[in-house]
Amino acid sequence: MELSQYSTMMPKKVFAGTNAIEKLAELCPGHKKALILCGRSVYGGGMTRRPEEILSACGVEYKLINTIPAEPLVDDVDAVIAQAQEWQPDLVIGMGGGSVMDTAKLVSACPQKGQSARRLLGNFSLVVKGAETVMIPTTAGSGSEATPNAIVTVPEKELKVGIVNSLLIADNVILDPSTTATLPRKIATSAGVDALAHTIECYTSNKANAFSDTWAMKGMKLIFKSIEAACNDNDEQARADMLVGAFYGGVAIAASGTTAVHALSYPLGGKYHVPHGVSNAMLLYPVMNFNKDAVQDRLAAIYDEVFGGGCAFSSGRKAELVIAEISRIVRSLDIPDKLEAYVTGAKDELDTLVDSAFEVKRLLNNNVKPLTKEDIRNIYLTLI
Ligand SMILES: [Zn+2]
Numbered sequence: 001m002e003l004s005q006y007s008t009m010m011p012k013k014v015f016a017g018t019n020a021i022e023k024l025a026e027l028c029p030g031h032k033k034a035l036i037l038c039g040r041s042v043y044g045g046g047m048t049r050r051p052e053e054i055l056s057a058c059g060v061e062y063k064l065i066n067t068i069p070a071e072p073l074v075d076d077v078d079a080v081i082a083q084a085q086e087w088q089p090d091l092v093i094g095m096g097g098g099s100v101m102d103t104a105k106l107v108s109a110c111p112q113k114g115q116s117a118r119r120l121l122g123n124f125s126l127v128v129k130g131a132e133t134v135m136i137p138t139t140a141g142s143g144s145e146a147t148p149n150a151i152v153t154v155p156e157k158e159l160k161v162g163i164v165n166s167l168l169i170a171d172n173v174i175l176d177p178s179t180t181a182t183l184p185r186k187i188a189t190s191a192g193v194d195a196l197a198h199t200i201e202c203y204t205s206n207k208a209n210a211f212s213d214t215w216a217m218k219g220m221k222l223i224f225k226s227i228e229a230a231c232n233d234n235d236e237q238a239r240a241d242m243l244v245g246a247f248y249g250g251v252a253i254a255a256s257g258t259t260a261v262h263a264l265s266y267p268l269g270g271k272y273h274v275p276h277g278v279s280n281a282m283l284l285y286p287v288m289n290f291n292k293d294a295v296q297d298r299l300a301a302i303y304d305e306v307f308g309g310g311c312a313f314s315s316g317r318k319a320e321l322v323i324a325e326i327s328r329i330v331r332s333l334d335i336p337d338k339l340e341a342y343v344t345g346a347k348d349e350l351d352t353l354v355d356s357a358f359e360v361k362r363l364l365n366n367n368v369k370p371l372t373k374e375d376i377r378n379i380y381l382t383l384i
Pocket of ligand 1: 194198276280
């Protein structure tokens with residue numbers, strides 16, 4: 001039998017379901033000083049109120065930074081890290097989307113003066129395990145609550161870079177559907193397709209293995225089933241399932257890895273500030289279409305598992321049907337599918353874009369079908 005080898009990384013505790021937020025109280029004993037990180041909309045929506053009440057009731061002093069930007073520059077993150085180093089929290093709570101949770105991870109990874117996210121960019125092994133972390137996602141998307149990655153934008157390179165170290169895995173995760181109840185549809189849809197992309201990419205990745213397959217497939221099933229009801233009807237059960245599905249997607253990323261969809265997505269975020277979920281939604285169909293022949297059996301397995309299977313279609317036909325369903329879902333969610341919504345003149349800058357994407361070897365190497373610069377160009381051209 002062939003040797004199967006993979007590393008497994010998981011948060012230690014996960015609380016999921018209605019009122020899961022109340023479980024924060026169980027995490028307080030032994031802690032004196034907490035730091036809550038969130039963005040303006042989460043704070044403005046009153047979502048931090050309950051965690052603040054719980055911390056107070058448990059006698060944990062806390063500080064709140066409510067200005068974490070979306071898709072932060074490395075210097076934005078370092079400004080937060082500097083404030084945290086003054087406060088010296090022993091519990092760091094990230095309440096928000098991927099950007100906030102990634103910032104929370106980096107705050108925990110840089111507890112002492114002199115440590116910074118910029119310094120980690122050059123050497124991921126400088127990550128240390130500082131304060132205990134609690135991740136409370138308020139979008140069902142990034143899966144950051146389960147991954148060892150923290151993504152920052154490096155302005156001088158016009159590129160998003162992932163800092164990766166197993167010490168960045170969160171200690172605790174709270175998945176409470178009340179946190180996504182007031183999420184604007186525009187954000188819910190792109191975050192949801194990002195989560196779907198994580199599961200499909202991890203399942204069709206060179207790094208896919210028995211452990212990641214289990215989580216990717218479970219996540220995919222939940223997401224395919226609930227994404228439209230969650231985004232279009234704000235259905236509570238569907239939103240709860242999306243949070244769990246997105247978390248499973250994160251577990252799959254930790255054990256496998258995303259592929260060319262995410263690789264080609266990073267330059268669009270770095271250069272044109274296309275939100276991460278939107279660029280992945282734009283790229284998911286054209287990249288999977290490109291990959292189709294190379295991962296046909298894997299896509300057919302998705303068809304069998306998610307859409308019932310048991311029929312006499314060939315693998316090729318099943319793969320086509322899965323890709324067609326991806327395309328239908330993305331269209332039904334009204335996510336922009338062309339770059340013109342964000343930038344004019346992308347065609348003139350295509351060479352730079354292709355060169356940047358070609359450098360994202362960490363993810364391109366996970367794609368079963370190798371991509372030449374010409375292939376990348378052709379995929380980008382479908383967005384212009
Ligand atoms: Zn993603």
